Amino acid sequence: VIETATTGLDNYELDRACNPFLDFVDDLSTWYLRRSRDRFKSDDATDRGFAQATIVHVLKEFAQVLAPFMPFTAEHIWQELRSDRDIESVHLSPWPKTGTIDGEILTAMDYVRDVVSTALEARVSAGVKVRQPLAKLYVQSAGEMTDNIDGQLIEIIKDELNVKEVEFVDMEESVKLDTVITPELQTEGDFREFVRQIQSLRKQMKMSPHDNVTMKLVMDNSGTDMIKQYFSELEHIAGVAEVDFIETLDAEELSANDVTYKVQIEKM
Numbered sequence: 001v002i003e004t005a006t007t008g009l010d011n012y013e014l015d016r017a018c019n020p021f022l023d024f025v026d027d028l029s030t031w032y033l034r035r036s037r038d039r040f041k042s043d044d045a046t047d048r049g050f051a052q053a054t055i056v057h058v059l060k061e062f063a064q065v066l067a068p069f070m071p072f073t074a075e076h077i078w079q080e081l082r083s084d085r086d087i088e089s090v091h092l093s094p095w096p097k098t099g100t101i102d103g104e105i106l107t108a109m110d111y112v113r114d115v116v117s118t119a120l121e122a123r124v125s126a127g128v129k130v131r132q133p134l135a136k137l138y139v140q141s142a143g144e145m146t147d148n149i150d151g152q153l154i155e156i157i158k159d160e161l162n163v164k165e166v167e168f169v170d171m172e173e174s175v176k177l178d179t180v181i182t183p184e185l186q187t188e189g190d191f192r193e194f195v196r197q198i199q200s201l202r203k204q205m206k207m208s209p210h211d212n213v214t215m216k217l218v219m220d221n222s223g224t225d226m227i228k229q230y231f232s233e234l235e236h237i238a239g240v241a242e243v244d245f246i247e248t249l250d251a252e253e254l255s256a257n258d259v260t261y262k263v264q265i266e267k268m
Contacts, residue, residue: 060081213238
């Protein structure tokens, strides 16, 4: 973005200079920030600090590039983020310098996002929600490009598509999902749907992410086994510190796929 804006301004091509802004904002918000949410809330203070420092750095440099085109918006971003070490106004700060551009990782990430987008469409066509884990995704082998997809990028594909394994194979289709849902995968999918509904209840009750809750729960035996199996994740993701299994509860009946239950949560 910095390189394109700098070159465009140097050549008095204002349309070219601001051309990448919208794509950048879209990439930052719908991809990077969304994928970094767990890091921003991480229990690892060091990693959380790195994540926060990175987004502050990126937004401040973006404000500097944005300043000639949207001066008030750029100044607002700068004032929200600047520290005592920063100059008082974005319009007094030096123009940011273009760092080293890693073309290979940019190309590889574009490829990963194309795979994710195509596979999400395949999930929709198959009628399988993303919250339902699947065993495997087959991806059409792309020669040298496939060779550049390292383990970290594979993990991104697996996480985005909720699949256990990604395999590159020679085939006509660009992607193919293994849609056979085993009982184990079904249970994990039921749990994810259950967590989504608990998070929705927390939001309705205007709880903060740091609020721990106790839960009263009416569930059949399979649902009870599911909660016991995944309790540590329920505790970590939804802040559930305690679950009390009871026989009756005056609450709305909910359903997580094949598991029907009644639930009530209270802030500790």
